[in-house]
Amino acid sequence: MATPQQELNPWPALWALVLGFFMILVDSTIVSVATPAIMSGLHADVNAVVWVTSAYLLAYAVPLLVTGRLGDRIGPKHLYLTGLTVFTLASLWCGLTGTIGQLIVARVFQGLGAAMMTPQTMAVITRTFPAHQRGQAMSLWGAVAGVATLVGPILGGVLVDGLGWEWIFFINVPVGVVGFVLAWRLVPTLETHAHRFDLLGVALSAVGMFLIVFGIQEGESYHWGTITGPISVWRLIIAGVVVVALFLWWQAKQRGEPLLPLGLFADRNFSLANVAITAIGFTITAMAFPLMLYAQLVKGLSPTRSALLLVPMAVLSGVLAPFVGRLTDRVHPRYVAGVGLLALPVSLVWLSLTMTPDVAIWRLLLPISLLGVANGFMWAPVGSTATRNLPMRQAGAGAGVYNTTRQVGAVLGSAAIAALMLSRLMAELPGGAGGRTGALSPGTHLPPALRDGFASAMAQSLLLPAAVSVIGLVAVLLFAAPGHLRRESPAVVEPATAG
Structure with missing residues (x-):
């Protein structure tokens, strides 16, 4: 007999949740394009302004395991609404700050709010959608995750150029209010589990x-x-x-109920999906830095115009998401996710080979479009495969682990690409000029003597995320067939269990 929550249409609730999810993911990347404007407006040096991003990433990543489990205990709706309130108020605080120190503190609270919200979106999908429909639901989640990481720099460039850096934070306030009202009205109050808190x-x-x-x-x-x-x-x-x-x-x-149920990793697909999403988080974060620096310092594009290079990727990701969602419920996920994670390293190597000082812009857009195909095919099947077999009472814990590994992958990618770019600049630029290029303003060309070396250094740096993405490809190729596919088509089981 169907339960009341199964009789309700879960799609309106999911649309309400992903609005907030989109907002917090955009804020992970939107600040990068506004960094020079923040430095000028708040009279901050580079070391101080780096903390505007670092504080958010740290406060976002650290509590995810805890907030995933907490959602199981007090209910995903209540924790999501609390996090959205904290995030929205902290966004207003960010825009009103007058010193770099205040901005950093406000970003910490933004990160804490984001950490409360993120695991609840996946937990609600797991607990309200039947197994055979979760692929379609995760396609929406995946489209949001993929497009938001690309929209951030574009939206940031437009707002900074048009209204000022404060508006990259102010814009969250009306979105947060609308998201709160929608979630309050549309998201069901799900059963809680009286876990002991470790x-x-x-x-x-x-x-x-x-x-x-x-x-x-x-x-x-x-x-x-x-x-x-x-x-x-x-x-x-x-x-x-x-x-x-x-x-x-x-x-x-722990004999009772640990914060991290290690039994989750007994599920083969959950373990492999966490490996895959770590590689994806690393790759997507790392690839943006050399591409944006190349576009601004070598090609001389403004922050807005350089961010617009990513439009084909964002459009293709969004267009492909519904199609991929339907495939995810009908086709073995190793094939669907495998397409995306094969396209990812191919597109990055292609882009690396294309990034020369004099290349036409349209030639850069071809591998960037293939990146859009990669994004469209990998987020939804990896996410739905991670959570599809989890017990309902552990949905929050599983979502917390999954989002933690994604965020840790992003932090690893940010740190590793910074070290590699510096190393390649020192090797490629004459006379140790690698240490002086940071003083140049975006929108201006490097001196001709430095352009070739700088372009080569950025192109070589892209090979690191390309290599890491191959780890994700191997992981998804080892996926086993989900239970609903095994029941519908026994023939699918044989290659899955054999592999």
């Missing part, structure tokens, strides 16, 4: 994640050396790994 697990996971993410994010700022006194970047990272190992040991010891 306070030691919360502390260990938060401390371990903070140390690792801080060390990776800030390593390049300290040249991977000493931060202060006996504390070094590497000691912080090693300490973080040790604390995370203690956290896992503690979770394995």
